Amino acid sequence: MQVNDNKEFQPLIVAFCCNWCSYAGADLSGTNRLNYPTNVKIIRVPCSCRVNPMFILRAFQRGADGVILCGCHPGDCHYTSGNYFTRRRMTLLFSMLDFLGIERDRTRVEWVSAAEGAKFAATMNEFTEAVRKLGPNRRLEDLRCRKQ
Amino acid sequence: MNKNLQEQVLRSSGVNVLKCMRCGKCSGTCPSYDEMEYHPHQFVYMVERGDIETLMNSKSIYKCLTCFACVDRCPRNVEPAKVVEAVRLAAVRQQGNNHMNPNQIPEMLDEDLPQQAIVTAFRKYIK
Amino acid sequence: MLKISLDKLGKLFEAISASQTLYIPTDREDGAAEYKKYESGMKLSNNLNTLRSAKDFFFPQTENLVDFKMEGKNIEVIDVREESEDFVIFGVRACDARSFTILDKVFLADPVDSYYKNRRDHGTVVTMACTRPAETCFCGTFGIDAAAPEGDAACYSDGESLFIEAHNEKGQKFIDSVASLLEEGDAAKLDEVREKTRDILKKLPLANLTTDNFGGDKLNEYFNSDKWGELSQSCLGCGTCTFVCPTCQCYDIKDFNTGHGIKRFRCWDSCMYSDFTKMAHGNPRLTQLERFRQRFMHKLVYFPANNNGEFGCVGCGRCLSKCPISMNIVKVMKALEVK
C-alpha cells in the first residue's frame, strides 16, 4: 500500500504478463507514453500458463489488493496452447475465490497482444480503479504481513 | 424495420439468420419457388434486415409447403423454413389476419392436392 | 460446601468475566463443544467434553515467540511476549485437568519454558465432575476419578445446584472473588451422585483396561514387538490424534518471513507427520511404522520411564472418536498386551 498526498487509498496491483504478448504490450504502452498508475507492478513470465494459482494467493497474502493476469489472445499463444490452459485454470480459481467470498473484482484475466499498448494501459487504469473502489484487501490477506 | 417483430421471429424460430452466406441453395431446392413472391433466401435476408411486415403481408408465407427441403439442404444449417414458419406465426397471432378458415379447406380438396399440403395446412391454418 | 443454583450459572459467569477473562465450553452449530471466551448469554455446553482439549490455554497451537526486524542489512530482535492477564477456564473435565499435570512435567521441568509458565501462572483451572461418561472414556485406567476432578477448584452438580470447592490457594482466591453469589449448601447428595457416576464408569466397555503391562521397564520388548506393522498399516499419517490429544506436547519452531521482518512461531507438531523431527542429517523415523510406534512408545513407555511411572495419556477418548481410520491407543494397548 502506498500513501500519497491526497490520502486516497492506493491499491497494490500485481500484473503477471506473458513474455511474448502482454509484456511486449506493456512495453508498447510505455513506448507510446500511455499512462497508467504506478500501483501496477509487472512480473514477467514466459507464458500465462506459467502462473500458478499459488502465486496469485501469495500476492494477496503479501499485501496485493488486486492481481491481474495478462496473456496472448486465445489462439495466438507463442506456445500454441498455454493460454487455453490458463483460461480454464483461472476461471476455476477465480470462481473458487468468489465462492469463498473474496471480492471478484480483485482478480482478472485480460488478453493483451504485443500490439495492444493502448489496451494494456486502459486495462490497468480500469482495473486499478475497480480495486481502489473495493478498498484494501482484507479477506485474503495475511495479518502477519500487514505493514504497521 | 420493426425491431419487436424481428425479435419475435428470431426468438420463435430459434434461427440465427447471420449464419446465412447467401448461397441460395434453399431457393434452388424450393418446390414452391414459382408460387412465392419472396423466396426462402429472401425470407432469411429480410428477417435479418427486420423487414418482417412485408413478409407478413405477402402470400408467400402460405405458399411454403413446410417440406423442409431448404432446412435439409442448407449448408450452414440456417433453417429457412423455420423462419417462414415464424413469420407465419407472427401473422397468425395478429387477430383477424388468418389466411383462411379451417372450414374453407374441405371444398378446396381435390385429387391433385398432395397429402403433405393437407398435413402442413393443419399446422398453418388452425386457431 | 459453597453452592450456587444451576439456574444462576449465568450470573456466576457474568461475575467472573467482570474481573478476568473467562473461558467456558459451549456448543457450536455442529453440536460439538469448544472453549470460547465468555460473552453475555453464552450457555455452558451439555456435552461431556470439548472436541479439542484444553491444552491450548497453556500451550497454544501456534505462538509467536519473537520477531526480527530487518532494515536493509540490519536485524533487530523484538520481544513480542505479552504479559498475560489472569484468566479462568471453567468446566474442565478430570482427564484434561490431569493433562496439565503431565504438560507441567515437560514444560516446567528445567529449563522452564517461560511462555508456558507465564500462561500457567495466570490461569485458574476450575474443573467439573463428570456424570455421564461416554463409551470412549478410560480415564480410570490412569487413576483418574472422573467424579472427583483435580484442578485449582472443582465443581460438582447434583442436578439442581453447582457445588464449588477449592483445591489450593488459587482456587480459593477464585471462590472468594465470587463469594457474594455463593451460599453454603448441603453436599450430602453429592456423594450419591458421585457413586452413581462411579458405577457407570465401572460398566464402561473400557473399564478393565489397565496399564499394568506398560512402563519404562518394557522398552525393548515393546519397541521390537511385531505388532507394530499390523497396527500402523492403515495409519494415514495425519495429525488428528496428536492435535486433539490433551497431552501431546511436541512442537516445531518455524520462522515466517513477512517481507519486512521475521516472525518466529512455535507450532504444534505431530509425530505422525513425515517430516517430524527432521534434522540437518535427515529424518530419524523414515516410515509410518516408526512414527506410529513413537507416539505410543512415548505415551506408554518413554514417558513413564522418565516421569516416575506417570503415563502420557489421560484416557479422554478423543483419539478414539476422531481418528479417521479408528486406530487408537486402546487398540494399541490391547494388541501389545496380548503378547
Place this chain on the structure above:
Amino acid sequence: MQEAMINRAKQLLADGSVDRVIGWKRGEFVYDITPAVFTSAEELDADFVYDDFTAANVSKYLVKESKKEGKILAFLKPCDTYSFNQLIKEHRIVRENIYVIGIPGGPKLDAERIKANGITGILGAKNDNGTLIIDTVYGEEKMPYYEALSVKCLNCKSKKHVVYDELIGEDGDILDSNRFDMVEKLENMTAQERYDFWREQLSKCIRCNACRNVCPACTCEKCVFDNPDSGVENKAATDSFEENMFHIIRAFHVAGRCTDCGECSRVCPQNIPLHLLNRKFIKDINSLYGDYQAGEDTTSRAPLNDYKQDDCEASIVHERGVE
C-alpha cells in the same frame, strides 16, 4: 453380505488367486472400524467386517499395496471404484496386482452424527425401519436413521461400479443426487455471507491434514505443503490466510481429479464441510466445460489438462451469480 465377502475372499486366498485381502477390521465399538489387510482365512473369520459403519474408502491404500509382491483382493464400494479408476488413470496403482470385487455401498452411518444428537455411551446400533435404535450405557435411544448418515452418503452420486473383476450383489445406477444443492445455496448468498460462512468453517481447521491424507486424489510423493522447498509449506494455521491457502490449493490440485467420494468431510475432526469446495469445482467444470465425472473411466482427459478453443473467458465469474 459380510458372510458372502468373507467366503469369497477365503476362496480366492485358498485357490491362490490372491495373496492378500484389503477390507475392514472390527474395532472396540460398533462404529470404530479400521481398514486392514488380511492374509489368512483365520484372520478374515476373526476380524473382517462389512456393515453400516464401514465407510472408509480403501482404494488409496492400493497405491502402496499394489506395488507389493503378489496379488491383493480389494472390496470396493461404488464410490470407491471411481477413486480406484482415477488412480489407475494417474498410474498410481498397478491394476494387474489387484483383484477387484464390487460390493454394494451405503448409505453408511457416522457415530459422530449420533453423538451430535446428544446420545452417548454407544454400545450398539441397528436400523429398524428408518429408526436407528441405539443401545447405550444409559439405556436404549432412538433417532431417525437418516439423521445418522455419514455426510459423504447424504448425496450419493452413483450406485454403479465403474470397474470390477466381479460383483457381489447387484450393480446399481448413477443417481440424480442433488449434490450441488448446498453449493448452489452458497452461490446465491452475498459475497459477505459466503465469506462469513467460510471464515467460520475454515477457522475451525486445526491443520491435522486428515482431509489430505485420506484423499485418494492426494497421493503426492511429497505434498507441497510439507515441502520446505515449495515456498508454501506451512505447518500450522498461524493466520487465517494459511487455512484459506491450504484448502483452496488443495481443492485446486484435486480439481478435475476429485471423484467426490466425500472422505475429506467424513474424516474432518472439526466437521468442516470440505467436500463443498471440491463440489464447487466439479459443478463449475460440469457447467463450463461439459459434464465430467472423474474416475468414470481411465482414458479421458482431465478438464484442467484439456481445453477447447471456444471455452468461456474467466470473466464469466464476474458476470454471473450474486456479488
Place this chain on the structure above:
Amino acid sequence: MQRIGVFVCHCGTNIAATVDVKTVAEALGHEPGVVISQDYQYMCSESGQNLVKNAIKEHNLTGVVVCSCSPRMHENTFRKAAAAAGLNSYMVEIANIREQCSWIHKDIATATEKAIILGKAAVAKVHLNAPLTAGESPVAKRALVIGGGIAGIQTALDIAEAGFDVDIVEKNPTIGGKMAQIDKTFPTLDCAACILTPKMVEASQNEHITIHSFSEVTDVKGFVGNFTVTIKKKARFVDETKCTGCGLCTEKCPMKKVPNEFNMGLDNRSAIYIPFAQAVPKVATIDPNYCMMMKTGKCGVCSKVCSAGAIDYKQQDKFIEQKYGAIVVATGFNPINLDKYDEFAYNQCPDVVTSLELERLMNAAGPNGGTLLRPSDKTHPHKIVFVQCVGSRCDDSKGKPYCSKICCMYTAKHAMLIREKYPDTEVYVFYIDVRTPGKNFDEFYRRAVEQYNVHYIKGMVGKVTPRSDGKIDVQASDLLANEQLHIDADMVVLAAAIEPDKTARPLATMLTTQMDTNDFFTEAHPKLRPVESATAGIFLSGACQGPKDIPETVAQASAAAAKAIGLLVKNSITCNPCVAHSNELMCNGCSSCEKVCPYGAITYIDKEFRMPDRTTAVRRVANVNPAVCQGCGACTVACPSGAMDLNGFSNSQIMAEVDAICK
C-alpha cells in the same frame, strides 16, 4: 549468499527525467546481498557494459541486476557482457524501469518509488538464480519428407540441392500426388505433367534423394535433430531393383477388371500395374486383392513373362529404421467423399462427376484419351453445369467449415478449356462467391466470362435429378435474376471440398504435432512461423497445413526446405536452458504434465529409487527432454506435487518477485 551488483541506467533522460536514478541506486545498495550499486548515463553503451564487466571482476559478483529498458531490448546485451566477464549469462536480471516505469509515469516521487520496488524484485529474483548452461544436441544430417506430391518433391529437391540426404516416403506406388492427375494448371493453362514429371525424374535421379514409394511411416521417436523413424515398405510383390518397368506384365495380366484409382475409377487397370506411364519409380506393383495368383494360386502369367525375374509373390512388408534431423510433413489433400450429398445425385448418375474426375476425363492420358465424353454413354456433352462449394463453407454437420480455396480457379479453368475445345458446349457455373485473389487470377476468371462466355450464375444448386432421357435436371435459383432455373444438363461437375489426407491424423500423433479440428496441421505461428509446426524440427509443406494451389504449395515447400536446411547445417543445436525439469524424488508419474505439454517433451521412465523405508522401488517419473522443451511452464502448474519446475522462472523465483513487490 550471492554477491550482487546493481546497475541503474539513466538512458540519457529517458529514465533519469522521471526516475531519480541516484536514489534508486542508493536504495538498492542497501538490499541484502548487494555489494555494489551504481548508476550510469547509458548502461548499454560500450563504456556502460565495461562498467558492468569491471564490477563483475573487481567485486567478484555472482549476480547482476540492470535497471534499464525492457529485457526484450537489452537482456541479451547484458547477458553477453556478463559472459565476457566470466559470469554465467543467466545470472543477469533486468528491472524494466523505462518502458514500464519512467515512460508511463510523470510524478518523480512515485516513479522513483516504483523503480526501487522493481529493482528489489529483480534483486530478489537474482538471489535465486542459478547458472544455466545451454545444452547441445547433435543434428542428424538427413531429412525425411512424408508425402511425395509436388510439395514433398519440391521440398526434397531443395534440401538435396543444399547437399543433404533426404528421403521421401510416399504411400502410393509412385510419387507425383494429385498434380500428376491434373490436366492443365491455372492461370497459365500449361500442362501439369509437363512441369511435374521432370521434377519427378529429377528427384529419382538426385544422388541425395531416396524415394520410398509404397511406404508408410509407422513410428517416430526422438526430437529435433535426432528423430528415429520406422518406415514400412509395403510388399508390392515385385522386386524394385529388378523391375525395368517394361510393362509387359501389365499387358499380359489376365485380370483387367480392377478400378483404376489413378483415373478416379473411370476405367480399369490390371491386377499388376504401373499407375501411369511417367510413374516414378517406374516399377510394377501387384494388387493382392485382385491378383489371381495371390487369391487362388493359379495364374503366374506375370512371373512367366517377366524377363527380369522381378515377380515375387512371397514378398513381405519390410521395416527400415532411419535417423533424421528434420521431418517435413507433406501429406496433402483429397476431395471429400460426396456420399451424403444426395441432392447432387453423385452416386446415382455417372454423369455427375467431381472436378478431379473431370481432370482425368479431359486428360490425354485419361480414360477417353483426352476427348471429353459423358461417362455413361460416351457421348459428347453439350451442356455442362459446374457447382461450386460442394461441402465447403458448411456448418460442421453438413461438411467442411472452410473455403477449399482452389475450386473457383480450377472451375474457371475447366469452363474455359471446355469452351475452347468444344465451342458448341454451353457451360454454367453456379457460385456463391467467386474468390480469385492471386496473381493473374481475377483476369483469368474474367476471361472465362468475357472471352469464353461461360455463364456464371449466383446461386447454389438446390437439386440435381437424373432424367430418364439421359439429361440431368439441375434446379437452382438465380439470386440476381430472382428466378428459379431448371437446366437440362448433360454433365454436372461438382467442386468437392478438399480435406487433409486420412493418414495425417495418426501421423500427427506420432509426431506430437498439433492439428486443428479439421485435421490440418497447425503452424507454430500463423503469421511469423507459417511453415514450422509447434514441435521443433517438424516442418509443414503444402496442403496438409491448409488448402493451397500449386504455386503456393511450391512456395511453402521451398520455405519448409529452407527451414529444414537451416536446421541441418548445424552440427548441433543449442537448447534454450530455461526449460522445465522434474524433481524425480517428488514426481508422482501421474501424467498431468505430459497432457499439457504442447511439444511432447515429457516422457515417463521407470526408475529405481531408494524409498524412505530403506527399500528400493521402481517408480514412474517424468523426464523432460531439454532439447524439445520450449519453456512455457504449462507443466509446472499441472503438477500438483510441485515436482516440475522451470529454469529461469522457478516457483521460488517468481514468488520472491511477488514478495519483493508486495513488501
